[in-house]
Amino acid sequence: MRDQPLPLRILRWIVILVLALALSFAILRIAVQDDSATDAPGSAGTTGRTTAAPGADSSATLLRDGNAVVTVPDDRAARQVRRLAAALGAEDRPAVRAAGQAVVIVVRPRAAGVVARVGDQRLGVRSAADPALRTFLADGLGG
Known part of the structure:
Protein backbone atom coordinates (compact mmCIF):
# COMPACT_ATOMS: atom_id res chain seq x y z
CA MET A 1 0.00 0.00 0.00
CA ARG A 2 2.93 2.33 0.65
CA ASP A 3 4.18 1.76 -2.88
CA GLN A 4 1.03 3.35 -4.37
CA PRO A 5 1.20 7.02 -5.34
CA LEU A 6 -0.29 9.54 -2.91
CA PRO A 7 -3.27 10.50 -5.15
CA LEU A 8 -4.44 6.86 -5.28
CA ARG A 9 -4.20 6.52 -1.51
CA ILE A 10 -6.18 9.74 -1.05
CA LEU A 11 -8.78 8.57 -3.57
CA ARG A 12 -9.10 5.24 -1.73
CA TRP A 13 -9.76 7.05 1.58
CA ILE A 14 -12.29 9.35 -0.07
CA VAL A 15 -14.16 6.34 -1.47
CA ILE A 16 -14.09 4.63 1.94
CA LEU A 17 -15.39 7.80 3.60
CA VAL A 18 -18.21 8.20 1.06
CA LEU A 19 -19.24 4.56 1.47
CA ALA A 20 -19.18 4.87 5.27
CA LEU A 21 -21.38 7.98 5.12
CA ALA A 22 -23.80 6.30 2.72
CA LEU A 23 -24.03 3.25 4.97
CA SER A 24 -24.57 5.43 8.04
CA PHE A 25 -27.31 7.36 6.25
CA ALA A 26 -29.00 4.11 5.16
CA ILE A 27 -28.91 2.71 8.71
CA LEU A 28 -30.27 5.96 10.14
CA ARG A 29 -33.06 6.05 7.56
CA ILE A 30 -34.07 2.47 8.37
CA ALA A 31 -33.97 3.20 12.10
CA VAL A 32 -36.34 6.17 11.89
CA GLN A 33 -38.66 4.90 9.18
CA ASP A 34 -42.16 3.95 10.29
CA ASP A 35 -43.11 0.31 10.14
CA SER A 36 -46.38 0.28 8.22
CA ALA A 37 -47.37 -3.05 9.77
CA THR A 38 -47.27 -1.72 13.33
CA ASP A 39 -47.77 2.02 12.98
CA ALA A 40 -50.41 2.21 10.30
CA PRO A 41 -52.56 5.32 10.36
CA GLY A 42 -54.94 5.04 13.26
CA SER A 43 -53.22 2.08 14.87
CA ALA A 44 -52.80 2.48 18.57
CA GLY A 45 -49.63 0.42 18.90
CA THR A 46 -48.46 -0.11 22.47
CA THR A 47 -48.71 3.53 23.53
CA GLY A 48 -52.24 4.23 22.37
CA ARG A 49 -50.86 6.91 20.10
CA THR A 50 -50.48 7.15 16.36
CA THR A 51 -46.91 8.31 15.94
CA ALA A 52 -46.90 8.81 12.20
CA ALA A 53 -49.28 10.72 10.13
CA PRO A 54 -50.78 8.93 7.23
CA GLY A 55 -48.90 9.61 4.04
Whole structure:
Protein backbone atom coordinates (compact mmCIF):
# COMPACT_ATOMS: atom_id res chain seq x y z
CA MET A 1 0.00 0.00 0.00
CA ARG A 2 2.93 2.33 0.65
CA ASP A 3 4.18 1.76 -2.88
CA GLN A 4 1.03 3.35 -4.37
CA PRO A 5 1.20 7.02 -5.34
CA LEU A 6 -0.29 9.54 -2.91
CA PRO A 7 -3.27 10.50 -5.15
CA LEU A 8 -4.44 6.86 -5.28
CA ARG A 9 -4.20 6.52 -1.51
CA ILE A 10 -6.18 9.74 -1.05
CA LEU A 11 -8.78 8.57 -3.57
CA ARG A 12 -9.10 5.24 -1.73
CA TRP A 13 -9.76 7.05 1.58
CA ILE A 14 -12.29 9.35 -0.07
CA VAL A 15 -14.16 6.34 -1.47
CA ILE A 16 -14.09 4.63 1.94
CA LEU A 17 -15.39 7.80 3.60
CA VAL A 18 -18.21 8.20 1.06
CA LEU A 19 -19.24 4.56 1.47
CA ALA A 20 -19.18 4.87 5.27
CA LEU A 21 -21.38 7.98 5.12
CA ALA A 22 -23.80 6.30 2.72
CA LEU A 23 -24.03 3.25 4.97
CA SER A 24 -24.57 5.43 8.04
CA PHE A 25 -27.31 7.36 6.25
CA ALA A 26 -29.00 4.11 5.16
CA ILE A 27 -28.91 2.71 8.71
CA LEU A 28 -30.27 5.96 10.14
CA ARG A 29 -33.06 6.05 7.56
CA ILE A 30 -34.07 2.47 8.37
CA ALA A 31 -33.97 3.20 12.10
CA VAL A 32 -36.34 6.17 11.89
CA GLN A 33 -38.66 4.90 9.18
CA ASP A 34 -42.16 3.95 10.29
CA ASP A 35 -43.11 0.31 10.14
CA SER A 36 -46.38 0.28 8.22
CA ALA A 37 -47.37 -3.05 9.77
CA THR A 38 -47.27 -1.72 13.33
CA ASP A 39 -47.77 2.02 12.98
CA ALA A 40 -50.41 2.21 10.30
CA PRO A 41 -52.56 5.32 10.36
CA GLY A 42 -54.94 5.04 13.26
CA SER A 43 -53.22 2.08 14.87
CA ALA A 44 -52.80 2.48 18.57
CA GLY A 45 -49.63 0.42 18.90
CA THR A 46 -48.46 -0.11 22.47
CA THR A 47 -48.71 3.53 23.53
CA GLY A 48 -52.24 4.23 22.37
CA ARG A 49 -50.86 6.91 20.10
CA THR A 50 -50.48 7.15 16.36
CA THR A 51 -46.91 8.31 15.94
CA ALA A 52 -46.90 8.81 12.20
CA ALA A 53 -49.28 10.72 10.13
CA PRO A 54 -50.78 8.93 7.23
CA GLY A 55 -48.90 9.61 4.04
CA ALA A 56 -50.56 11.57 1.28
CA ASP A 57 -51.82 8.39 -0.37
CA SER A 58 -53.14 6.95 2.89
CA SER A 59 -54.98 10.15 3.82
CA ALA A 60 -56.37 10.47 0.33
CA THR A 61 -57.58 6.87 0.41
CA LEU A 62 -59.12 7.24 3.87
CA LEU A 63 -60.87 10.46 2.87
CA ARG A 64 -62.02 9.09 -0.48
CA ASP A 65 -63.52 6.09 1.31
CA GLY A 66 -65.58 8.47 3.46
CA ASN A 67 -63.59 8.30 6.70
CA ALA A 68 -62.61 11.35 8.73
CA VAL A 69 -58.96 12.14 9.47
CA VAL A 70 -58.40 14.25 12.58
CA THR A 71 -54.94 15.66 13.29
CA VAL A 72 -54.29 16.52 16.94
CA PRO A 73 -51.27 18.03 18.73
CA ASP A 74 -51.05 15.68 21.73
CA ASP A 75 -52.31 12.55 23.49
CA ARG A 76 -54.85 14.51 25.54
CA ALA A 77 -56.56 15.81 22.42
CA ALA A 78 -56.34 12.33 20.89
CA ARG A 79 -58.20 10.89 23.89
CA GLN A 80 -60.89 13.57 23.56
CA VAL A 81 -61.35 12.82 19.85
CA ARG A 82 -61.37 9.08 20.58
CA ARG A 83 -64.21 9.60 23.09
CA LEU A 84 -66.05 11.76 20.57
CA ALA A 85 -65.62 9.09 17.88
CA ALA A 86 -66.96 6.45 20.27
CA ALA A 87 -70.00 8.63 21.01
CA LEU A 88 -70.62 8.93 17.27
CA GLY A 89 -70.09 5.19 16.69
CA ALA A 90 -67.09 6.01 14.51
CA GLU A 91 -64.22 4.31 16.37
CA ASP A 92 -61.25 3.44 14.17
CA ARG A 93 -61.84 -0.30 13.77
CA PRO A 94 -61.33 -2.29 10.55
CA ALA A 95 -65.05 -2.84 9.92
CA VAL A 96 -65.93 0.80 10.58
CA ARG A 97 -63.01 2.00 8.46
CA ALA A 98 -64.04 -0.31 5.61
CA ALA A 99 -67.55 1.15 5.77
CA GLY A 100 -66.07 4.65 5.45
CA GLN A 101 -67.42 5.74 8.84
CA ALA A 102 -64.26 5.84 10.99
CA VAL A 103 -62.54 8.76 12.69
CA VAL A 104 -58.81 8.18 12.15
CA ILE A 105 -56.70 10.10 14.67
CA VAL A 106 -53.21 11.33 13.79
CA VAL A 107 -50.97 12.87 16.47
CA ARG A 108 -48.63 15.59 15.18
CA PRO A 109 -46.81 17.20 18.12
CA ARG A 110 -46.15 20.46 16.27
CA ALA A 111 -49.76 20.95 15.18
CA ALA A 112 -51.22 24.30 16.24
CA GLY A 113 -54.67 22.90 16.93
CA VAL A 114 -57.10 20.21 15.84
CA VAL A 115 -57.77 19.79 12.12
CA ALA A 116 -60.54 17.51 10.92
CA ARG A 117 -61.00 16.48 7.30
CA VAL A 118 -63.91 14.60 5.76
CA GLY A 119 -63.98 14.29 1.99
CA ASP A 120 -62.93 17.68 0.62
CA GLN A 121 -64.16 19.55 3.71
CA ARG A 122 -61.79 20.82 6.40
CA LEU A 123 -62.35 22.26 9.87
CA GLY A 124 -59.71 23.75 12.15
CA VAL A 125 -60.44 24.31 15.85
CA ARG A 126 -58.26 25.18 18.84
CA SER A 127 -59.42 22.28 20.99
CA ALA A 128 -60.87 18.81 20.55
CA ALA A 129 -63.59 19.85 23.02
CA ASP A 130 -64.97 22.44 20.57
CA PRO A 131 -68.64 21.58 19.80
CA ALA A 132 -68.04 22.53 16.16
CA LEU A 133 -65.80 19.46 15.84
CA ARG A 134 -68.59 17.13 16.95
CA THR A 135 -71.04 18.76 14.53
CA PHE A 136 -68.53 18.64 11.67
CA LEU A 137 -67.74 14.94 12.20
CA ALA A 138 -71.38 13.96 12.70
CA ASP A 139 -72.46 15.77 9.54
CA GLY A 140 -69.45 14.63 7.54
CA LEU A 141 -69.86 10.98 8.46
CA GLY A 142 -73.58 11.11 7.85
CA GLY A 143 -74.54 10.69 11.50
